[in-house]
Amino acid sequence: MLKDFFINLSIFSFFVSAAIVFQVFTTSKGLKSSYLLGGCYASIVAVILMFFPIRYNEFLYDLRFVPIILSFVYFGHRAGWMTAIGICIAHVYIGGYWITGVVILGGTIFLFILLESLIKNLPSIKRAFFYLAIHFVVYSLIVETFSDASATMYFHIAYYLFVLIGLLIGIFLIEAFHKLHRLTQDLSRLNQTLAESRQELKDTVHEQQGGIFKFKKENESFIITLCDGQLYAKSGVYLEQVTGKDLNSVAPLHFVPRLLKYYQRAWEGHEVTFELPWPNDKIYIFISLRPIKREGKVIEVVGSAIDITERKKMEEELRMTKERLESFISHNTDAIIISDLKGHILQANKAYEKMLGWSIQEIKGQTLPCVPDFLIDRAFETIQKIISGESITTKLETVRQRKDGSLFNISLTLSPIVDSKGNVIAISTIYRDISERKKVKRELHHLHQQLKESEMKYRVLVEHLPDAVYLVELNEDRYPSRLLEVNPVGCERFGYSREELLSMPYADIVPQNSTMFIKIVEKISEGKCSFTLEDEFVFKKTGKKINTEFNVRVFNLNGKEVLLLISRDITERLKTEELLRKSEKLAVVGQLATAIAHQVNNPLTAMKGFMQLLKLTENENNQRYIDVVLSEMNRIEGITNEYLTIAKPQAVKIQLNDLHMLVDQVITLFQPQATMNNIQIRSEFESAIPLVACEGNQLKQVFINILKNAIEAMPIGGDVLIQVNKLDDHQVCIRFIDQGCGIPKERIPHLGEPFYSIKEKGIGLGLMVCYKIIEAHQGKIVIESEMNKGTTIDVILPFNLLSYQEVH
Structure with missing residues (x-):
């Protein structure tokens, strides 16, 4: 059994290694470059492994599921399906208990596909072990359920261990290849960078515009052994002219004392640098002397000279520019930092300290301390774009982090700092705090949304x-x-x-x-x-x-x-109001019917009695009775006509009316009811009250409603006073004063509203009609009242009605 273990694992290792070797010598891409090739290869390996199974009693097992798992992990589900199809075909071809094997394979592949979306973001190794666990579960369930012979625990453990070791070998080889591949690529890039740097250094030395020279000391004299470079060529000094000659014969005489002092110091083993006007006072050169020692003794001195004339001119300009730039940076309200090409902070202004909380000493040398962790990669990408020249100046809005950890919105401007050759040597970054602007922008957006919603609501409201x-x-x-x-x-x-x-x-x-x-x-x-x-x-x-x-x-x-x-x-509303006025008049007439009947019966009784006397006695004294009868009949006729006038509908007609006459007619109408209720109605008229342009019947209706309310407010009797006075040259006031129960102050503002009444049997339409009539006459009604003392109602009307609106 151990031999079979070793053979299977060796075969599997060989094929995995062969695939890796093939990958190394054919392409530089990763193993995921072709799912088709990977699936085919994995299916071939799985089929080959099926011909070398490990036997245990009547059970067989092999490493076929390891290539499936590896193809799912490293080539994708399509390669996994291809491997599974190859195994199914081989299983059918080999024969045996192939149904159980196909069921195990199908159940395993089904769960792989089903759970792929849940584990697709896991690392390759974790996914491999997750797939392995799924296979073990499916394998155990199906073997115990469908197999005719039951396997021992030892068999299961041996199979699990066998597959686990195979999977570990495969993962190890593939991951080792990946790791080695990445290291090889990194090393290749590093060698390429090194070669480029060497070539760049060589080109720089070759193209320098200065001069290089060497000298040594012989017999207390300094002999020139080398002199080369563009500096000397421009001055007409060539190698063959100075080589082997003494300093005294080469340099101008007035320079020799100074040069001897520097040369001697360099010969003593010191590195010496100095500036010198040469060959005249208009040109400055910078000379550097470096001794070459052997066994602690100076054997030669190497010197370099460069023309610094332009530099001397630029130093003054740079000094002034630097002062201006430093002043600009220091006093700028925006935070400004200067960093090197790797993101290390070189310089920052006071505004940076104030905005982000770090002092300049704390951040110097730090790598982008204000960039949150989740934005650090993006920040380096932006820097690389500037360095590579893809972007000259980058402006963006992003988030930065203060020293206390709080985040805030900024506007970021990154610009390259270049040298005279155009090479990027540093990055300048300007931070502007836009938190308030963002807040205002969000608020404006919110207001805009609210305005759009309000506009929609108002449009819907107006449309409907x-x-x-x-x-x-x-x-x-x-x-x-x-x-x-x-x-x-x-x-x-x-x-x-x-x-x-x-x-x-x-x-x-x-x-x-x-x-x-x-x-x-x-x-x-x-x-x-x-x-x-x-x-x-x-x-x-x-x-x-x-x-x-x-x-x-x-x-x-x-x-x-x-x-x-x-x-x-308002056509229907005016019709309704007209009907309300008519209803109110009918209601008033109905309430007065009892008093009218009582007052009509009394004179009729008198007339009947006197008429009987006239039948019995015929003399000249009968004339007095006849006069009484006629007087009572006239009184009945006057009362009856007033009721008919109120009850019968009449066309609206504006004309000049005498308020005295209108008020007297209303008093006559209510006198019987007032007498029955022990109420006295008195009137007072100011002299010279002019005629008023109005609709007489409608004003009488207003007076009737008000007087009726006054009588009903005095159930135990009292006085009602009606006063007519001029307010000014344009208005007249008809005032009704009663001694009734009064009206609560909180109810007075609601008087005149439809169906609002303070009486038990009232319907709340009488005063509403009165308000409408007086409003149509361009007048107004003012009510003042005090509980248990009485109520005063002023009806104010203009003398001349300029325009009239009929009240329906």
């Missing part, structure tokens, strides 16, 4: 509003010029589509001689920005007439003055 809505632009003269917006109800009323209305001049839509149009223009010219009007409006195209209520508001929209009109059809 039962009232017509018009938005009209005003010209410089504050005159309506054109429609800016209209809802479907407005389009329907005018008989045009929305597009037609928005393209038409306002004068073609609304007649300029319309009463409503004239009123709106007058209100706007008076400077009113919000008002309500009621009128009958005739639509120009359809000829349709409707009673409308216009709510008008003037405001500015996008720098232009506009007019918002909401038109409501």
